Amino acid sequence: MTEDEPVTDELLTIGAFAARARLSAKALRLYDRLGLLAPAHVDAASGYRYYRAGQVERARLVAMLRQLDMPLARIAEVVEAGGTAGADVLAAYWADVEARVAGQRTLAEYLRGRLSGRSSEMYGKFVVETVRLPEQVVIAEKRHTLADELPTWIGASLGRLEGASRACGGATAAPFVVYYSEVSMESDGPAESCVPVADETAARAWAAEQGRAWETRVRVEPAQRFAYTRITKAQVAHPQILAAFEAVEEWITSQGLEQAGPCREIYFADWDAAGPDDAVCDVAFPVR
Numbered sequence: 707m708t709e710d711e712p713v714t715d716e717l718l719t720i721g722a723f724a725a726r727a728r729l730s731a732k733a734l735r736l737y738d739r740l741g742l743l744a745p746a747h748v749d750a751a752s753g754y755r756y757y758r759a760g761q762v763e764r765a766r767l768v769a770m771l772r773q774l775d776m777p778l779a780r781i782a783e784v785v786e787a788g789g790t791a792g793a794d795v796l797a798a799y800w801a802d803v804e805a806r807v808a809g810q811r812t813l814a815e816y817l818r819g820r821l822s823g824r825s826s827e828m829y830g831k832f833v834v835e836t837v838r839l840p841e842q843v844v845i846a847e848k849r850h851t852l853a854d855e856l857p858t859w860i861g862a863s864l865g866r867l868e869g870a871s872r873a874c875g876g877a878t879a880a881p882f883v884v885y886y887s888e889v890s891m892e893s894d895g896p897a898e899s900c901v902p903v904a905d906e907t908a909a910r911a912w913a914a915e916q917g918r919a920w921e922t923r924v925r926v927e928p929a930q931r932f933a934y935t936r937i938t939k940a941q942v943a944h945p946q947i948l949a950a951f952e953a954v955e956e957w958i959t960s961q962g963l964e965q966a967g968p969c970r971e972i973y974f975a976d977w978d979a980a981g982p983d984d985a986v987c988d989v990a991f992p993v994r
Contacts, residue, residue: 716758717747723757727765734765740778742768742785774800808940808982816949829953832935836993842902842927845874845909847920850894853944863899864973866920873912875905880974882990890944902927930966933958934990940982942971950989958993967992 724731737743738755743765745755757765764785771781780799784792847863864881871877879902889895903909909924916922935957937950951969958965975986 717756718759720745720755720757723759723761723765726759727762727769729765729769733769737765737768742778742781771796774803805940805982808938809943809946812938812941812949813943813946816946819949829949829956832937832950832953834933834935834954834957836931836933838931839879839927839929841929842879843904843906843909844900844902844925844927845870845913846898846900846923846925848896848898848923849921850896851889852892852894853890856889856897856944859897860899861977863920864901867899867901870912871901871903874903874909876903878902878904880972882970882972884968884970886968900927930992931994932990933961933963933993934972934988936985937987937989938983939977939980939986942987947971947989954989954991958991963993965991966994 718726720731720734724734727734734743734755734757738745743761746758746761747756748754749756767785768781771784776784776799780795784795784799786792787795845867847867849859849863851859860883864883868877868881881899881901884898884900886896886898887893889897906924906926913922913924933954935950935954937947941947941950954969955965969989969991972988972990973986974988975984977986980986
């Protein structure tokens with residue numbers, strides 16, 4: 707008996723199964739080696755692999771998922787879950803892919819502008835406006851951090867501060883992050899996460915209870931005028947967000963204004979609910 711001959715009504719040789727699944731025997735051996743599709747039976751003497759007809763759908767599914775460049779662990783998760791649960795795993799993976807591609811698209815545009823010397827044209831894609839913000843009492847956390855650690859720290863620190871705001875009269879405006887110096891892979895800031903709150907007395911009592919935990923503090927932001935541009939979730943990623951900062955800086959100079967303090971990112975939208983192309987953040991500089 708050869709590997710290309712059907713064995714029984716229940717079992718198929720790898721050749722016969724490959725023909726039904728419209729895959730190569732080489733691909734099936736690879737799926738077996740990767741733990742994605744094991745044969746129903748392996749002959750102990752010959753080492754021949756045999757499959758059941760009911761495994762055809764799984765074989766085709768694995769092949770199609772591999773075309774999405776899905777990591778092997780995620781493929782295994784999809785096929786094991788199956789049905790609606792498997793579809794949910796796939797949807798979550800593809801949302802991550804789209805977010806990554808949107809960010810890479812923005813980064814590619816930024817780099818093309820830099821390399822071709824078309825910075826002014828690139829900055830023209832950002833609409834810059836001004837707004838005057840009132841005096842605000844803020845609770846804050848300050849930290850030195852590099853760019854690769856920044857997104858995780860921002861999410862965690864703003865989460866802590868938004869939770870604490872309930873004991874400080876409640877949040878009164880969108881949270882924001884202030885950059886006192888450059889944050890990159892070579893420079894660690896510092897940066898400061900801030901949440902405006904209603905009750906200064908309660909805020910100072912809360913800060914006193916924290917001691918030096920998380921480098922928390924309370925301060926009063928003066929009323930200020932800001933130049934800002936609104937960006938999408940995809941544009942927030944580093945380093946493509948640098949184009950937004952540079953666009954605002956260029957606009958400030960072109961208008962004969964001066965920067966009056968450190969720059970910031972103001973997060974006014976629900977980050978988790980937003981898609982890659984949804985506006986989520988204002989990149990802002992205080993000006994005079």
